[in-house]
Amino acid sequence: MNQQKFPELRALVFDVQGTATDFRSTLVEEAARLSQGRAGNFDWGTFVDEWRGLYRPALDEVLAGTRPWTPVDLIYREALDRLLTQKGLSFFSEAERAELNFAWQKIRPWSDVVAGLGRLKRGYKIATLSNADVSAVINIAKYGGLPWDAVFAAEMAGTFKPDPRTYNIALKYLGLKPEQVMMVACHKYDLRAAQALGLRTAFVARPLEFGPEGKVDTSFEEEFDVNARDFLHLADQLDC
Amino acid sequence: MNQQKFPELRALVFDVQGTATDFRSTLVEEAARLSQGRAGNFDWGTFVDEWRGLYRPALDEVLAGTRPWTPVDLIYREALDRLLTQKGLSFFSEAERAELNFAWQKIRPWSDVVAGLGRLKRGYKIATLSNADVSAVINIAKYGGLPWDAVFAAEMAGTFKPDPRTYNIALKYLGLKPEQVMMVACHKYDLRAAQALGLRTAFVARPLEFGPEGKVDTSFEEEFDVNARDFLHLADQLDC
Numbered sequence: 309m310n311q312q313k314f315p316e317l318r319a320l321v322f323d324v325q326g327t328a329t330d331f332r333s334t335l336v337e338e339a340a341r342l343s344q345g346r347a348g349n350f351d352w353g354t355f356v357d358e359w360r361g362l363y364r365p366a367l368d369e370v371l372a373g374t375r376p377w378t379p380v381d382l383i384y385r386e387a388l389d390r391l392l393t394q395k396g397l398s399f400f401s402e403a404e405r406a407e408l409n410f411a412w413q414k415i416r417p418w419s420d421v422v423a424g425l426g427r428l429k430r431g432y433k434i435a436t437l438s439n440a441d442v443s444a445v446i447n448i449a450k451y452g453g454l455p456w457d458a459v460f461a462a463e464m465a466g467t468f469k470p471d472p473r474t475y476n477i478a479l480k481y482l483g484l485k486p487e488q489v490m491m492v493a494c495h496k497y498d499l500r501a502a503q504a505l506g507l508r509t510a511f512v513a514r515p516l517e518f519g520p521e522g523k524v525d526t527s528f529e530e531e532f533d534v535n536a537r538d539f540l541h542l543a544d545q546l547d548c
Numbered sequence: 549m550n551q552q553k554f555p556e557l558r559a560l561v562f563d564v565q566g567t568a569t570d571f572r573s574t575l576v577e578e579a580a581r582l583s584q585g586r587a588g589n590f591d592w593g594t595f596v597d598e599w600r601g602l603y604r605p606a607l608d609e610v611l612a613g614t615r616p617w618t619p620v621d622l623i624y625r626e627a628l629d630r631l632l633t634q635k636g637l638s639f640f641s642e643a644e645r646a647e648l649n650f651a652w653q654k655i656r657p658w659s660d661v662v663a664g665l666g667r668l669k670r671g672y673k674i675a676t677l678s679n680a681d682v683s684a685v686i687n688i689a690k691y692g693g694l695p696w697d698a699v700f701a702a703e704m705a706g707t708f709k710p711d712p713r714t715y716n717i718a719l720k721y722l723g724l725k726p727e728q729v730m731m732v733a734c735h736k737y738d739l740r741a742a743q744a745l746g747l748r749t750a751f752v753a754r755p756l757e758f759g760p761e762g763k764v765d766t767s768f769e770e771e772f773d774v775n776a777r778d779f780l781h782l783a784d785q786l787d788c
Contacts, residue, residue, distance in 0.1 A: 443721065459699070463721070
């Protein structure tokens with residue numbers, strides 16, 4: 309049915325942090341492990357939420373032109389150092405900070421992702437389109453066994469999503485027209501930016517992105533071409 | 549033994565056309581099929597050799613700055629049209645020419661490649677570093693089942709190998725230093741350019757690149773860090 313709905317579709321491009329991977333649980337686990345009990349009963353969940361919270365404003369500075377393009381690895385590291393000081397957790401050594409920051413490159417896929425991508429890959433080209441650094445996206449794929457056909461990232465355009473140049477670099481490198489490519493994301497701003505350029509859109513709800521009590525917009529919307537509960541549900545709807 | 553020899557090695561980047569794939573046999577087969585007998589006993593092997601022969605001079609024009617960067621797909625297509633006219637084979641329709649030119653994106657891996665890459669992928673990041681267009685490298689991987697961790701191509705640097713910018717883009721996107729990356733190729737000019745930037749080098753002999761009677765330099769050289777008969781022999785030497 310949906311192959312009739314999207315007869316031109318050839319490729320899917322995916323957001324990674326949040327949409328394909330559960331960064332929060334991975335980061336909380338790593339932070340707790342590396343703290344080696346020195347922080348007592350510290351609430352690492354809230355810490356990771358605040359850490360992630362410092363990420364988007366840094367990207368927006370780049371998008372606003374007030375800061376040059378900066379590797380996301382460095383953005384996370386600067387935010388980590390700032391937070392550790394704020395929270396009185398300065399006992400983390402340089403090596404421990406580096407290891408904790410690297411946890412962003414080991415974030416685990418959601419449980420449906422490997423199986424879902426395996427199915428989608430049979431019908432379409434599947435590639436990342438991430439704000440994370442190319443090297444980080446490769447590491448995440450390697451740790452999680454994600455079978456991408458190609459890795460694209462905003463770094464390749466020297467900017468970040470939702471800057472149109474990011475989506476255009478994926479179209480250029482895939483050699484495809486906008487209507488042949490579907491953006492898959494759990495963040496609606498990302499889908500809306502892709503849609504404005506003529507790409508197809510698939511919203512995937514990730515209710516646990518910010519933890520069991522996190523506020524996440526998981527409502528399906530008619531404005532998107534597909535709405536899915538997870539990657540398996542997406543594969544169902546694309547007849548893969 | 550060789551993990552001791554290359555303790556810093558983290559990634560391998562591969563030439564695709566020639567090193568990982570047997571373009572000649574694929575192209576000859578497709579040309580013969582698409583000619584539908586209209587060319588009689590035409591020597592498609594020589595035709596493909598001449599076709600490929602027109603490719604490098606076009607790349608060199610770009611490298612010399614006398615021609616802007618051009619998709620390789622277009623370079624092959626221009627060369628095809630020229631050759632078909634020269635050889636009195638103008639009966640090929642537009643659709644047939646497009647399909648024949650697309651055969652460059654379906655070129656088959658050599659028989660050792662899928663198994664060899666599977667082994668190498670367990671120990672290292674494996675990525676392409678090709679002069680072919682990104683979209684072509686993705687298609688080749690898809691048709692041949694090549695399990696790359698990432699696809700890099702000269703297109704991403706707006707130039708071609710052996711321009712240093714091509715190798716540097718792979719280092720940048722991998723987030724690695726030159727000594728952490730090994731260039732794998734059957735073409736010595738490619739390895740020498742990588743070596744000049746500090747990359748490790750692996751020569752893989754491909755005696756059949758230009759067919760059973762083609763002249764190919766397959767001699768092992770001490771100047772390269774590894775010399776291998778094929779990807780399995782390369783995996784042996786890297787303890788994968």
